[in-house]
Amino acid sequence: MTTNSPVHSPDYTADVVVLGAGPVGLAIANYLGQVGVQVLQIEKLDQLIDYPRAIGIDDESLRTVQAIGLVDEVLPHTTPWHAMRFLTPGGRCFADIQPMTDEFGWSRRNAFIQPQVDAVLHRGLARFANVKTLFSRDLVEFQQDEEGVSLRLNAPQDRMETVRARYLVACDGGNSLVRRTLGVSFEGKTAPNQWIVIDVANDPLGTPNVYLCCDPVRPYVSAALPHGVRRFEFMVMPGETEEELGKPENLRQLLAKVLPDPDRVELIRRRVYTHNARLAGQFRVKRVLLAGDAAHIMPVWQGQGYNSGMRDASNLAWKLALVVKGLAGEALLDTYEQERRDHAKAMIDLSVLAGHVLAPPRRWQGALRDGISWLLNYLPPVKRYFLEMRFKPMPRYAKGALVAEQGGKASPVGRMFIQPKVRTEAGDTVLLDDVIGSSFAIIAWGSDPLWGLSSAQVEAWRALGTRFIQVLPDVQLKAGCKVPEGVIRVGDSSGRLKEWFGRYPASIVLLRPDRFVAGVAIPQTLGQVGDQLLRALAAIPQARQQAPLASRVA
CATH class of the missing domain: 3.40.30.10 (Glutaredoxin)
Structure with missing residues (x-):
């Protein structure tokens, strides 16, 4: 894939450049690799991210991983049939989500540790001679014309490298340089509260599943993860800083809410997050396409940020392959935004709603929630609605790459x-x-x-x-x-x-x-x-x- 052409020729050429080695970029690169497309994946960091990130992978995402031939390596890093339970401040479970359906071949909700699965996807690229990954490359600028996209990269040892490709897929995160350079809007809101995530080894609780406690003083989450890891998430209150919360005495005070002995823990890492709900105004600008967090970001409460990105990968990769191979016209790429944008917005709305259930903006709303939930729990149809996750908007395309007028x-x-x-x-x-x-x-x-x-x-x-x-x-x-x-x-x-x-x-x-x-x-x-x-x-x-x-x- 590297050329030895004259000085003015690009250092690298490819059919598709995938910018970013997160899960979405890795999934797209794997699919394109297995169907013979020449791919260059570019990552700003010197290695894959290993800090706390997504902990929920759904059946649709596992089906995507299955499609790229890596599901057998991913499953050992998951916990299937992972229930989600919302608790009142007194400990009463008012919403018990235990989806036991497997219509798409896999458990609907699964716990996982994202860096471990990302590593599997990255190793999977080694199967393909037509895929190359470059770490420690920072995108400086790009330009596109009628035939392709040209990129300039800062490389190690103060070198400048150039790349020429037919298409660029930007998976470069919520602060996407590509999206900003294109002038694409990213409308939405940033939540007023931050959350501190604490990952602990040798799970000191040991109980399965994930619990979301709607404590009006300080809401928190307690989630069992594979390989004996426990994740706690606590709302950061006004005036608190990451530096302050990270002090041993303050961490101990947080963990005392959930553990009888907060001093006996094996801390893996901690990190403060801000929850955003934003959607790009466009997913495609000519030969540049946005995917994953570059196209949409959402609060974590339904675990759909990661999974929405994987849906992008599944929708876009096969279309891009057909166009690159000359089997379909470029108009097919327009159906990517046509099909994915509305559903991404629906998942953002669901995630925001779940956040309001966990931490209502007003205390009286929490009391109302607890009273209504107590009554609804005794109505079997309502219980089934939660247990089977019927509230989750399933992707349904009314127009795009399909015979739309049928039925x-x-x-x-x-x-x-x-x-x-x-x-x-x-x-x-x-x-x-x-x-x-x-x-x-x-x-x-x-x-x-x-x-x-x-x-x-x-x-x-x-x-x-x-x-x-x-x-x-x-x-x-x-x-x-x-x-x-x-x-x-x-x-x-x-x-x-x-x-x-x-x-x-x-x-x-x-x-x-x-x-x-x-x-x-x-x-x-x-x-x-x-x-x-x-x-x-x-x-x-x-x-x-x-x-x-x-x-x-x-």
Whole structure:
């Protein structure tokens, strides 16, 4: 990827520059790496961040990690089925969130320690010769034109380096230099209160799950994390400073609220945070795209800052790959903001609301909350609403890279598809995504997924790397029926796929690489729906594909 060209040539060229080696940048670089895109990842620091950060990873994010082939290495650093309990000052639990659903293949809420998982994602990049990471590089400036983006970097030993790429993905945090340079707005609010985070080894409490105590004097959080780590978070009160709170006697006073012996702890680290709720006015400016905290930041109370960033990565990476490979036009990149911005705002609003539940702006609001919650806890539908996390806005795309006019609000189009276990013809039981891989999929219940397509249509979908999958009740796999070449047969061993297809007047689903339903059909309408989707994807016939930049630069 480094060039030995004349003096005026860039030091590095790539198809995509990913600025920032946080989780979002790492996930994007891994996906692009595995599909053959030339990637240069640039990080300002000399190593990955290791201080206290996110502690909650959800099922959608684990599905993203699964898609880049690293979930087996990540799972040992998680605690599945992690409950969240809101407590009154007297210790009564008024909201017990224990989501036990696994419709996307994984536990809905999981505790984790972010630096450990980030390290897994970083090590994963070593699998790809087409991905290079540069640490200790500080972006000085960038410019873009009709063909690409040029960057200037401060490198070690006072060197200046230049980079040329077709696209820049800015994952450079809430204070994003790229966003500010572009003049993109970042509207929202900063919370008036800060919080001090204290991580402790050899968990002195040992109880599982996470507790949010709505103490009007000083609200706090107590969270069990993997590997025997306990996190405490306390609100910083007006007039207090990080330096003051960090003194041993003041730390002891904080921990005395939650521990019988605050002197017997093994402190890992402490850090003060400010909670912001902000959303970028645009996610794309020509060849530059914003993702993660550069595009949106939110309070931590629903654990959705990290997970919203991972949704950005899942949505953007496959679209960028298609455009770079010449399989889709640049218009496809417009659907990234079109699909992600509204949902990011919904998650910001949810996180702000959860913060107000934990620490109401007015004391009388806390008393009202406690009284109402006591009554609602006795209503089974309300309890289920909390237990199953139905209050969490699930991503649902009404327009974008999909066949938008299908079925209205009741349609599965624009929603994430389920991921049950299936049985292969070889007799193995695997999760559905392991059969699909990192590509599109056309999945047919019972029928031949090629039957409704012309040979030209089949070739158009194969050019995108599509997997054609026939799903049957698993007992039918033993019938040994012959299937067309290139069709994969799997058995519905749990009955969940049959139940899903039984809800809708459709027997075929067209899935995007991010596992969202892009269209539904029956065999007789598959060709028509498929052509509509290809147009929505701005798909380009195979003959017009372009070579990646890194292979075209002399």
